[in-house]
Amino acid sequence: MTDGVFRFESFDLDVVRGRLSREDQQIHVEPRALALLCHLVKNRDRVVTKAELLDTVWRGRFVTEAALTTALRTARRAVGDDGAQQRLIRTLQRRGYQFVAPMTPVPATAPAGSDPVVSVPGPAVRSRASGADREVIRFCRARDGTRIAYAVTGDGPPLIRTANWLTRIDVERTVAMWSHWFDGLTRDRQLIRYDERGSGLSDWTSPGTSPEDWIADLDAVVDAMNLDRFPLIGVSQGGAVALAYAALRPERVSRLILTGAYARGRLVRAADDNERDAAAVDLDVARLGWLTQDRSFLRFFASQFQADAAPERWDEFVALQRETTSAEHGVRFLEALARIDVSALAHRVRCPTLIIHSREDQRVPVTEARQLASAIPDNRLVLLESRNHLLTASEPAWAVFLHHINTFLAGLATSD
Known part of the structure; x- marks a missing residue:
C-alpha cells in the first residue's frame, strides 16, 4: 500500500x-x-x-x-x-x-500517513468545472440571523427551486432519486436551491417550521443572489412555500411551477373521520420511524415518494433522510407539514403557473392539484401517467415532465 x-x-x-x-x-x-x-x-x-x-x-x-x-x-x-x-x-x-x-x-508533497481530509473553504464550499457541472455552495443569513446554505448549478437564466422535504445540497445530486433532476433542470439554465433552516448545511439551531420561516429562508437566498425577477419551482412541500412566496412577492416571481404540490397538509385536507384517522396513522408511522430510526417504518415512508421504484431506492432515500437532520427536527417538520395551509393565498398568485402532478400519486392525491388549478387564476394543469410522487428517470412521464417545463419557461422570452 x-x-x-x-x-x-x-x-x-x-x-x-x-x-x-x-x-x-x-x-x-x-x-x-x-x-x-x-x-x-x-x-x-x-x-x-x-x-x-x-x-x-x-x-x-x-x-x-x-x-x-x-x-x-x-x-x-x-x-x-x-x-x-x-x-x-x-x-x-x-x-x-x-x-x-x-x-x-x-510524489506527494504532504506528510505521509495522515488521513484524507476535505477542507471547507468559505464562503464557497463546492466548485465544479463548467456547464451543467458548474456548482458552488455558499451561505447567507435570513433576517433573524439564521445561516442558510444555497447551491448554484449550471449556467444561463436562473430557476429557483424552493426547499422541500429534508434536502442536503452537498450530496443531493449524487442520489439516484434526484440526480436526473439536475441534468434536466440545469440544461441551458442556472438552478438555485437551498437547505431550509433545521436541515442539511443550514443552521439547525433555528429549526422554525412555519411558512413565514420558510419564506424568510427563500428571501435570504434571493437577496444573496441579487435577483430582481425569476421563475420559481416548488416540489412537494416546496410547492406550498413557492405558492405563498409568489402570492406575497408578486414583483419577484415571473413564472411558477408546482409539481407534486399541495396547499393543504394531510391533516388539514382530511374531509371526514376516515381521512383524519388515516392522516393521523400516517403521521404516527413516520414519527415513530424517526424517533426510533426503525428502518421498516422509514422505508414505508420512503415508498410513498417513489411507489414504483426498486426497494434499494427506498433504502437510499432513508439513508439520505438520516443525513439531513436530527430525529427531533425531523418529527417537527413532519408535524408542521401535516398542518400547513396556504390555500387562502392561491387566488393572489398573479404570474403564469404550471401545475404538474402524477395521476396516481401515492403521497399527495391528484385532487390537490385540481384544487390548486381551481384557485390560481392563470394556470395550466398537466396530469402525468405515473404513480410516483417524485418521478424516476426511466419512466416515460419524466420526458413529458421536462418537455412541459422547458416549453413553459421558454415563454419567458416572449411574455416577460
Whole structure:
C-alpha cells in the first residue's frame, strides 16, 4: 500500500490530502465518497470487502449498506464511471470492490500517513468545472440571523427551486432519486436551491417550521443572489412555500411551477373521520420511524415518494433522510407539514403557473392539484401517467415532465 498522488486517465488523486482534481481543477466530492475512493486506490492491488469499507470510511459507526451504495455511486460519478461500465471501480460479486484503472504514482508533497481530509473553504464550499457541472455552495443569513446554505448549478437564466422535504445540497445530486433532476433542470439554465433552516448545511439551531420561516429562508437566498425577477419551482412541500412566496412577492416571481404540490397538509385536507384517522396513522408511522430510526417504518415512508421504484431506492432515500437532520427536527417538520395551509393565498398568485402532478400519486392525491388549478387564476394543469410522487428517470412521464417545463419557461422570452 503506497501513499501519495496517483494519476489515472485525466484525474489526479492525492490520497494524503484527500484531493481529487482534473486538469488542475479541484473536484469537490462528498467526504465519505472521497475517503472510499482513496481507500480503494491505496489498496488497488487487492479486493476490498464491504465490511472493510464500512469500518474504514464510517469508522465503526453503524450505517446500512445503502449508505455504502450511495458513497460508491458518488465516487464513481466523480471520476466519470458508473455501475454499468465499471471502468475504474469494479464490483466483484460477494467479494467486494477493486480499483482497476491503470495509474501512475506521482510524489506527494504532504506528510505521509495522515488521513484524507476535505477542507471547507468559505464562503464557497463546492466548485465544479463548467456547464451543467458548474456548482458552488455558499451561505447567507435570513433576517433573524439564521445561516442558510444555497447551491448554484449550471449556467444561463436562473430557476429557483424552493426547499422541500429534508434536502442536503452537498450530496443531493449524487442520489439516484434526484440526480436526473439536475441534468434536466440545469440544461441551458442556472438552478438555485437551498437547505431550509433545521436541515442539511443550514443552521439547525433555528429549526422554525412555519411558512413565514420558510419564506424568510427563500428571501435570504434571493437577496444573496441579487435577483430582481425569476421563475420559481416548488416540489412537494416546496410547492406550498413557492405558492405563498409568489402570492406575497408578486414583483419577484415571473413564472411558477408546482409539481407534486399541495396547499393543504394531510391533516388539514382530511374531509371526514376516515381521512383524519388515516392522516393521523400516517403521521404516527413516520414519527415513530424517526424517533426510533426503525428502518421498516422509514422505508414505508420512503415508498410513498417513489411507489414504483426498486426497494434499494427506498433504502437510499432513508439513508439520505438520516443525513439531513436530527430525529427531533425531523418529527417537527413532519408535524408542521401535516398542518400547513396556504390555500387562502392561491387566488393572489398573479404570474403564469404550471401545475404538474402524477395521476396516481401515492403521497399527495391528484385532487390537490385540481384544487390548486381551481384557485390560481392563470394556470395550466398537466396530469402525468405515473404513480410516483417524485418521478424516476426511466419512466416515460419524466420526458413529458421536462418537455412541459422547458416549453413553459421558454415563454419567458416572449411574455416577460
